[in-house]
Amino acid sequence: MTRSTNITPPNLTNHETISEWIDHWASFQPDLPAIVEPGRPALSYFELKREVLRIRQCLCDAGLGRDDRVAIVFDSGVDLTLALLATSCCMTCAPVNPSLKSSELKSYLKLIKATAVLLPETGMQIARSVASSSGLPVVTLRTYNAGTPTSISAAVSNSAPVNGNTTEPHDIAFLLPTSGTTSTPKIVAVSHLSACADARNIIQCLELTSEDGCLNVMPLFHVHALFAGLLGSLIAGSRFISTPGFSADRFFLWLDEYRPTWYSAAPTIHQSVVNSARDPKNQNNLSQHRLRFVRSAAASLPMQLLKNLEDTLRVPVIETYGMTEVRTFITSNPMPPGHRKAGSVGKAIGLDLGIMDTRGKLLPTGESGEIVVRGEDYIRGYETDECTNTFELEDGWFRTGDEGKLDKDGYLAITGRIKEVIIRGGMNVSPLEVERGLLSGSEVCEAVVFPTSHPTLGQDIAAAVVLKQGSTLTESAVRAHAFLHMAEFKVPSRILLMDHIPRSPTGKVKRLIMAELLKTELIQKIVPATDPIEIELTELFCEVLDLSSISINDNFFAIGGDSLSGTHVINRVNYRFTLELSPSTLFRHPSVSELSTEIKKLPVE
Numbered sequence: 001m002t003r004s005t006n007i008t009p010p011n012l013t014n015h016e017t018i019s020e021w022i023d024h025w026a027s028f029q030p031d032l033p034a035i036v037e038p039g040r041p042a043l044s045y046f047e048l049k050r051e052v053l054r055i056r057q058c059l060c061d062a063g064l065g066r067d068d069r070v071a072i073v074f075d076s077g078v079d080l081t082l083a084l085l086a087t088s089c090c091m092t093c094a095p096v097n098p099s100l101k102s103s104e105l106k107s108y109l110k111l112i113k114a115t116a117v118l119l120p121e122t123g124m125q126i127a128r129s130v131a132s133s134s135g136l137p138v139v140t141l142r143t144y145n146a147g148t149p150t151s152i153s154a155a156v157s158n159s160a161p162v163n164g165n166t167t168e169p170h171d172i173a174f175l176l177p178t179s180g181t182t183s184t185p186k187i188v189a190v191s192h193l194s195a196c197a198d199a200r201n202i203i204q205c206l207e208l209t210s211e212d213g214c215l216n217v218m219p220l221f222h223v224h225a226l227f228a229g230l231l232g233s234l235i236a237g238s239r240f241i242s243t244p245g246f247s248a249d250r251f252f253l254w255l256d257e258y259r260p261t262w263y264s265a266a267p268t269i270h271q272s273v274v275n276s277a278r279d280p281k282n283q284n285n286l287s288q289h290r291l292r293f294v295r296s297a298a299a300s301l302p303m304q305l306l307k308n309l310e311d312t313l314r315v316p317v318i319e320t321y322g323m324t325e326v327r328t329f330i331t332s333n334p335m336p337p338g339h340r341k342a343g344s345v346g347k348a349i350g351l352d353l354g355i356m357d358t359r360g361k362l363l364p365t366g367e368s369g370e371i372v373v374r375g376e377d378y379i380r381g382y383e384t385d386e387c388t389n390t391f392e393l394e395d396g397w398f399r400t401g402d403e404g405k406l407d408k409d410g411y412l413a414i415t416g417r418i419k420e421v422i423i424r425g426g427m428n429v430s431p432l433e434v435e436r437g438l439l440s441g442s443e444v445c446e447a448v449v450f451p452t453s454h455p456t457l458g459q460d461i462a463a464a465v466v467l468k469q470g471s472t473l474t475e476s477a478v479r480a481h482a483f484l485h486m487a488e489f490k491v492p493s494r495i496l497l498m499d500h501i502p503r504s505p506t507g508k509v510k511r512l513i514m515a516e517l518l519k520t521e522l523i524q525k526i527v528p529a530t531d532p533i534e535i536e537l538t539e540l541f542c543e544v545l546d547l548s549s550i551s552i553n554d555n556f557f558a559i560g561g562d563s564l565s566g567t568h569v570i571n572r573v574n575y576r577f578t579l580e581l582s583p584s585t586l587f588r589h590p591s592v593s594e595l596s597t598e599i600k601k602l603p604v605e
Contacts, residue, residue, distance in 0.1 A: 018173060019052070031046065032210065040078060055082060055086035069114050070118050071109055074141075076243065076245055084220060088192075093175070119141070172190065174189075175189055176226075190324075199236075200235060201349060209237075213238060214229050214239070214261075227328040251276060267298075267425075267456055270294070270301070275565075277312045291313055296317055297321070300414055324380070327380075331412050345412050347412070348373075352397075353406070354373075366408075368403060372397040422450075431461075433486070440485055447466075448464045448509050450511045460493050462558070464502075464514065465498065476589070483587070488563075488584065494558045522558075533596045541561075553593050
């Protein structure tokens, strides 16, 4: 696309808090759109400032102040965006994944030391119940409508707000979780100074200006969308297009209606974009889009998918690498005409980058080891009971837990994970947390969770489970129990029922090589379809996953499926059999055999 030469520069000043940037653009370009949500009026920068100030005042009038930690549990949209911005500007904001189960949410609220929970006017019943049982006050945000003042529900305490309307650069804006190798997530405390520096770095790397528009298809409770999408857009003075989440059917309509210039997503979504682009109904919107680049992050992007995506959208794909503990962009491939290397996540941006062995020695170019970073202004660290922004460094270097190597030009290639955390489609999952959920079943006596490779998710989750003697539980029964105790993205795609767990001579479980040790068990025996429904489902699975044959016992997600292609399968099943199955049906019944059994229970025309 051709860009105008009349571009508003984002770096007129060096503001150090989010509220200062909102004030800046409200004064400089009050009428330009700031936040756009499909189906609702656009919010200009002047209106954004007004609504943020209203919510801040309401929060303070409700008795909340700078020392409070407010957990925000919303679905996506302008209401969540306003809640995040306003809360971070006067107290500490903790965005929460709304899909967490009761036990998970209760533990998380305790971990972050939440003092209140902010919810929409309706819905979020699990969060309301958990807040009540935890003794936490609930405040509700009235849905934003043009011309109607935004408000917060009744007061939550009798105390006066403490410094509620003042924000300093070193005040904590956000508390963000990052799963580690323990069952309890670690919390990263991000100051306004750090968040704004991160956003300016994003703007510089992606060359964002006020002419840009980000089509956001990622969840705002994750650093991916919160920093790269929302803060990067607003600090650049550009548009942030807040969708309800990625939809293959609506993506190309959004490209046409809202004319975004970029979007950022995990490889799973990029694959769905490539697949959906083949649909004839999307061809017109595809040919007239205004995208100038696409960003890929959260998981490794297969080289063939990168090529397919660039060929489909006819724009460069910019691979980047970052993490919550450090910043959103540790490395990035350059924008054109800079040299982008396929299979690389680019070069270091404003900090030191190295490869280290297990003894703390930096390795030379070309050798694989643990990726380490160093930079005084960018290492955020973890919050602990004693203090904030601390963790152990090795001679000033932070160990990322990722394995990689640097080439002679300083480009980084990520080759795997050293730490045990599983990154499934960009979501961090603690194996011990999943094991705890599996072991809560009365007939499970041992469980080991480990990563397996996946063509679009990067990594998938498998589990080896030993049942108590005499148990007759099946794999599907153990999975059904797991869905009751953890969010869907944490439930293993494969659950192997075993007599014993492979261990080292010292009795330790080597989680990272478990997939190799159990490769024979992970291979499903071929069982062909025998009845019309099984045959039709087998053909559908093969078509969606581009496979020539599968067993009726193969788990859809373990053989290449993901949530997006799974939704496509369920839509096709509903159309063919005149049903109204929800997308989650396939998570609970992920094989042809199980899904066929479920369909046979229902009236089919």
